[in-house]
Amino acid sequence: MARLDILDPEWIEVVFRGRNKAYGAYVLRKENAKTSVRALIIASALFVLAIAMPTIINKLKGFIPKADEKVKIQDVVLIPPPPIDATKPPPPPPKVEPPKPKVDQVRFPPPVVKPDNEVKEKDPPTVKELEVKDPGQKDLKGDPSADIRIDEAVGKSDIKEKVVEENTNAIVSFAAVEKLPAFPGGEGAFGSYLQKNLRYPPVAKENNTQGRVILSFVVEKDGSLTDIKVLRDIGGGCGQEAIRVLSKSPHWTPGIQNGKPVRVAFTMPVNFTLSSDQ
Structure with a gap:
């Protein structure tokens, strides 16, 4: 009995001897081995296919042509800067008459080393004069009602340039x-x-x-x-x-x-x- 194999197909004949073999149980038991092997192979194949599916998809992407995509192309034209006319002089900077200072100014010349016989500049203002006046480039009479302006241009030339009309046909x-x-x-x-x-x-x-x-x-x-x-x-x-x-x-x-x-x-x-x- 230790070597008895109840799965041996011969036992099926013994069990169904004298019985209706056309019954479904006889067919199922007789083909059980083939059905089990077939089911194992199919299940293994489906499992391997599910694991390898991402790799297969990535491999197929390079061979499948993509649908035509409509791309809007816009041309950008880079225009070079206009040529510089070397013969045309640059416009002169605007000259603005500086406002009068709020406090009187006295000229404070910068120190320059010269021989005594060449010294023609007048002496710098004294401490007493600077108590009531500010040092400046020249002597100016102050205007106590004037506003203090720091960002104004400094100059002493008069505005003599005429306004040049712009060339409207340029x-x-x-x-x-x-x-x-x-x-x-x-x-x-x-x-x-x-x-x-x-x-x-x-x-x-x-x-x-x-x-x-x-x-x-x-x-x-x-x-x-x-x-x-x-x-x-x-x-x-x-x-x-x-x-x-x-x-x-x-x-x-x-x-x-x-x-x-x-x-x-x-x-x-x-x-x-x-x-x-x-």
Whole structure:
């Protein structure tokens, strides 16, 4: 009995001898070994798959193409500073008449070592004079009612320069103007205007010419666009088409400098891109 194996398939025949073997219990006991092995294999496979799932997902990410993402690209044009005119002298600093001091001043010359025969400066003020007067660059009569000012410029020259009227027809740089000129309705309206009026040149379309055309122009004081030039062209007639569209542009809002409209030099890119249906 120690070596008796009750799981041996032969025992199933003994138990079900003379009985209905078509009954489900006979089939289940006969196939129990196969069913247990199959269940063990499936459970092991599912356990290994669950453990390795994160690693498999990370491996598959590099092979699965990502969906096309729409990225908004905004061109930023860096304009160089205007050239410095070396022939034009810098404006003179404003000269302001200093107010009278509140207390009388007496000249207090700085000490300079000279031979006795060359000394022509008068003696410095005495202690008695400094009790009622302040030392200064020259003798001045004080005004007791004057306010004390510390941040005023000091000088003794008269204001003789005349006020020079600003050249109202001068072109102001894009980077120096206080308020930039703008298309009516803003950048979005200008983009819609270009999309509606820009026609892709046939030669450029045939040669698959794409790129960015850089234009320069002047926004006048009345908002009109003049002196339209192509700084960088991509060929195929794209530069001429960009000039045509800008020349028909409605008047812009002019640039403002010192509260007045001025002429402003402007630089702008125009993109030519072929879509997939063209």
